[in-house]
Amino acid sequence: MTTKPHQPRISLCMIVKNEADNLARCLRSVRGAVDEIIIVDTGSTDATCSIARSFGARIIDYPWNGDFAAARNAGLALAQGTWILVLDADEELEPGSRDELLVCAKHTEYEAFFVRIHNHQGTERASQTLTVNPILRMFKNRPNYRFSGIIHEQIAAVIVQETPEAAMHMGTVIVHHYGYADGVVERKDKISRNLGLLKQQLEQSPGDAFQHFNLAVEYMRLNDYGQALEHIGTSLKLAEPGTSYVHLLYKYKVRCLAVTGDYPGALEACGQGSTLFPDYPDLHHLKGALLLQVSALAEAKTALCRTLEIGASPPLYHTESGLGTYLTHTLLGQVCQQIGEAHEAAACFTRAAQLQPDPWPLIPRLTRLFKCTGREPELHGWLAGQLPGILTEQRQELLRLLVRDGCYTAAADVLGAGVRDAAVQDAGKVDGMTQSAGEIDSVMRDAGAVDDAEPEVSPTADLLELLQRAEAASAAELSYDDITGLLNHPAVVPADRNTALPLSAIAAAVQPWILLADKVLAVLVTSAMYSPAAAAARITLPLPRSTD
Numbered sequence: 347m348t349t350k351p352h353q354p355r356i357s358l359c360m361i362v363k364n365e366a367d368n369l370a371r372c373l374r375s376v377r378g379a380v381d382e383i384i385i386v387d388t389g390s391t392d393a394t395c396s397i398a399r400s401f402g403a404r405i406i407d408y409p410w411n412g413d414f415a416a417a418r419n420a421g422l423a424l425a426q427g428t429w430i431l432v433l434d435a436d437e438e439l440e441p442g443s444r445d446e447l448l449v450c451a452k453h454t455e456y457e458a459f460f461v462r463i464h465n466h467q468g469t470e471r472a473s474q475t476l477t478v479n480p481i482l483r484m485f486k487n488r489p490n491y492r493f494s495g496i497i498h499e500q501i502a503a504v505i506v507q508e509t510p511e512a513a514m515h516m517g518t519v520i521v522h523h524y525g526y527a528d529g530v531v532e533r534k535d536k537i538s539r540n541l542g543l544l545k546q547q548l549e550q551s552p553g554d555a556f557q558h559f560n561l562a563v564e565y566m567r568l569n570d571y572g573q574a575l576e577h578i579g580t581s582l583k584l585a586e587p588g589t590s591y592v593h594l595l596y597k598y599k600v601r602c603l604a605v606t607g608d609y610p611g612a613l614e615a616c617g618q619g620s621t622l623f624p625d626y627p628d629l630h631h632l633k634g635a636l637l638l639q640v641s642a643l644a645e646a647k648t649a650l651c652r653t654l655e656i657g658a659s660p661p662l663y664h665t666e667s668g669l670g671t672y673l674t675h676t677l678l679g680q681v682c683q684q685i686g687e688a689h690e691a692a693a694c695f696t697r698a699a700q701l702q703p704d705p706w707p708l709i710p711r712l713t714r715l716f717k718c719t720g721r722e723p724e725l726h727g728w729l730a731g732q733l734p735g736i737l738t739e740q741r742q743e744l745l746r747l748l749v750r751d752g753c754y755t756a757a758a759d760v761l762g763a764g765v766r767d768a769a770v771q772d773a774g775k776v777d778g779m780t781q782s783a784g785e786i787d788s789v790m791r792d793a794g795a796v797d798d799a800e801p802e803v804s805p806t807a808d809l810l811e812l813l814q815r816a817e818a819a820s821a822a823e824l825s826y827d828d829i830t831g832l833l834n835h836p837a838v839v840p841a842d843r844n845t846a847l848p849l850s851a852i853a854a855a856v857q858p859w860i861l862l863a864d865k866v867l868a869v870l871v872t873s874a875m876y877s878p879a880a881a882a883a884r885i886t887l888p889l890p891r892s893t894d
Contacts, residue, residue, distance in 0.1 A: 354451045355381040357427030357487065361417045363410070365435035366392040368524070373401040375438035379447050380431060386421040394435075412543065415493035422492060428454065430491075431484045433521065437463075438471070440520035447519050450484065457512035458485035458505055461519040462661065469524045474703060475667040478659070480516060480590075497543035498560045502590070516661045540564050555584035559591055562598060571602040578602065593623045594664050600632050604639075612636050626663050627656040627670035634677060643685050650678040672701035676708065683885065688719040696732050709736060710747060710889040717753045718885045726759035737763070749838045750890035752861045754817040758810060761837075809837045824865055829858035860887055 358380040362369060373383065383403035387395055388410040395405055408420050422430060429451050433439070439447070443461075450459050463479040482502045485491060490508045493499040505512050526536075544561045548554060558581035565574035578599050585592050596619025603612035616633040623629065630653040637646035653674045659665035668674070679694030695712045699705035716725045729736050729744075736744055741760060748757035812832050816824060832838065864887055870880035 353448065354428035354454060355426065356429045356431050356447070356451055356484070357381065357425035358383045358431045358433060359386075359418070359421040359425055360384070360433055360435065361386040361388060361408075361414070361421065362390065362394055362398070362435045363388045364390050364392045364394060366390075366394050366397060368435045369394055369397045370401075372433060372435050372438050373398070373403070375441070376431075376433070376444075379439065379444045381427055382425070384421045384424055386417050388417055412546075413496040414543075415495050415499040418493040418499055422487070425487050427487055429484055430487050433483070434523070434525065436525040437521050437523045440464075440471075440522060443519040443521075446517065447484070450515070450517055450519065453515070454486075455513060456515045457509055458482050458502070458514045459519070460514065460516045460661070461521050462517075463521050463523050465523050465525075466527055469527045471522050473524075473527070477664065477666050479664045480661055482514065483521065495557070496547050497540060498556070500556065518661065537564050537567050553584055555581045555586075555589065556591070558584065559595060562595075566598060566602065571606050575599065575602045590662075591664075593619065593626050593629075596622070597626075597628055597632065597664075600629070600636075604632075604636060609636055609640055623663070625656055625660055627653045627659050627674070628663070628665055630656065631669045631674050631677070634674070634681070638677065638681055638684075643681055646681045647678065647685070650674055650681060654678070668702070672698040675701065676711075679711070683715060688715060688721075691715055692719075692721075692728075696728075699733055705733060705736065706740065706743070709733075709744065710751065713748060713751055713753055713756065714885060714887075714889060716756070717751065718881065722753055722755050723759075725753065725756040726763065746838050747890055749813070749832050749835070750857060752816075752864050754813045758813045758817070761806065761810060761813070806837065809835050820865070820869070824862065826858050826862065829861050833857055857890070863887065 356379065358376055360372075360383070362385055376383075383398070383401060384406065385395075385398045385403045386406045386408045387398075388408050398405055404424065406420055406424065408417055410417070418432070431447075450456075459482070460480045461483045463481050463483075464475045465477045465479065467474045467476050482505075485501060485505060488508070491501060491505055493501050494504055502514075505514075541561070541564050544557055544564065547557050548561070551557070558577045562574045562577035562581065565571070565577065578595050582592070582595050582599075585595070596615055599615045600612045600619065603609075603615060613633065613636050616629055616636065620626065620629045620633065630649050634646045634649035634653060637643075637649060653670055656670055658670045666673075675694045675698035679691045679698065682688075682691035682694060692712065692715050695708050695715065699708040699712065702708065713725060716722050716728070721728075726737075737760070745757055745760050748754075748760060809832075812828075812835065816828060816832060819828070864884060867880045867884040867887075870876040871884065873880070
């Protein structure tokens, strides 16, 4: 471990068992930030201990006795640093947070620091963050600061009890957690273990509001919302004002009531929670989602606009990635679309795509909206100005999407722009204003824009002709075979598409009828009698899927 002059020392304390797959990543992440590593091993039979030794860790063999707090405290007793940092093996420190952690350690006027735990969907840092939890993970090394609780062990309450005037800081240090990214079976095993320990804990202290909260969480994971609501209610009655997880109790109460179909009760819980926590965006977002479910569109818009005013959650709250930002913009776009505010809906979907880590799922909504509101000729320019990465990095996928959704004008624009771009890249080969269809195809193949499976065919020119015909045809003139020809064109069908899959076969059969229905509805939209219903039906036709 490194020794930093005039820098208070940090002791990393961990408990582990059979964590050979995760431990090295965790320990690498704290290099340069901690001065010693103390690992309590509760019975590993893999390479966990040898990996720990390779990082210079001190290992304590501790037979598992079903008490997480006791195991944690065995490591704390040997720590020599000014500060104790607690991590689990399936976590890692964000590289950009190492220096911040060292800065925190210099502020000895504080007794403890909260960090932000990012819970991931996958097992890599690049995978999507699902939730963000503020959790106390670094605290002063004092002999009277010890964990309590045989499961979901806590130390914050002990610190407050032992040092009533203790100052704690809500930092922005990020720790990535992958513990719930494994398979469903393993998660159920964890739930079974947790339920047993929590029930045991409640037998010892039936009035423990925190353990009732934890039981509610486990029952929610089991989809047992009745039991979850019972423990949420008990926890709300027992919890002291100012308890750090009360905002979550209201959020989970809303979720449980909504899942069971009790929308009035869920909305009432939203109101109660947002009164107590007016700056908690998650509750306002949930209120907007509930109001959308009951078709109270104006009220839903108000709730979602309030969510966006707050923005991303303040650090003291547990939150979910995208609430107050891209998920709220997406939901607001749906509300605006139903109200008939098409331009505002397009702006919302676009902003959501700009903020979302993976914007592609929003593109079908956006393209459908432009098509159904008569703005399809603007689509290519809109994407070029607002979401240029879609055109540069996912041009072929976009072309497929547009064809599959009947956006033939926009598809021709994308295809034509691809030709022009390829011509510019290879200006010495063709004149971008006068090239023949064969020359276009040659340039497109060189640029990787079309497949080269059938060199005797002119995919680009043929597709352009089909697109123009489809765009010009009326609903009566456009046949099933015309649509099928477009959908199965070599420039549209992904090279790796597996047509043998039943779902793909069904989608291939259904899609032409959807597009023909769209053509008919587009005609009916112009009729005063049928316009509102036809417009609503047209925009809600099934969106094409990227896997089709």
